[in-house]
Amino acid sequence: MAPTWTPGLWLLGCLLLVPALWGECPAPPPSPTVPRCAPTAPRSPGPSAGRELSDCTPGWVPVSGGCLGFFPWELSWNRAEAFCRRFGSRTHLASVHSEEELQAVVDLLFSSRSSDASEEELDEEVWIGLHRPLRSRSWQWSDGTAVAYNSWHRAALSRRRACAALQDATGEPGTGVLIICTHAHPQMCTHPQ
DSSP states (O other): OOOOOOHHHHHHHHHHHOGGGGTOOOOOOSSSOOOSSOOOOOSSOOTTTTSOGGGSOTTOEEETTEEEEEEEEEEOHHHHHHHHHTTOTTOEEOOOOSHHHHHHHHHHHHHHSOTTOOHHHHTOEEEEEEEEOTTOSSOEETTSOOOOOOOSOTTGGGOSSEEEEEEOSSSSTTOEEEEOTTSOEEEEEEEEO
16 A cells, blocks of 8 residues: 655645745755855844945844854854855854954844843853864964954963854853864854955
């Protein structure tokens, strides 16, 4: 006896496979294709400070010389960096070179969270591009720029193999924390304009 096909269930299955119909982003694709949706949009214009929002792709926020995008998908540091690179060869996890850039990242984190986010969601760390590669003595940004500014403690930077994330809302907002690179967290990507 052949399996029975029910048209109603098939249609429901199709709708479940196409979440873009509801305006939501799908989970990041496993293949290195360019994502087809924008980052989580902030609730307010964010740190644009007199700049045209049209300078950046919709969903990205302009900051000094580039654009920031927050992505809520839980990925390891390496997968998060690879995900950011899908937007272009010059797109990486965010690097922070000044207090102004740190504030822009923190502002985007707060504005990207839903107003009804749980305390656990607000306490989540978010990947940035600072990391210390295996067998390396120095910390580096994933985009290759120099590590000249940091807002975290020197003692924490002595850890052997670690990656940096920013705390979102508890403790000191925007405080850098160093965690194991295989942990899964949302990510902040940046690309030049």
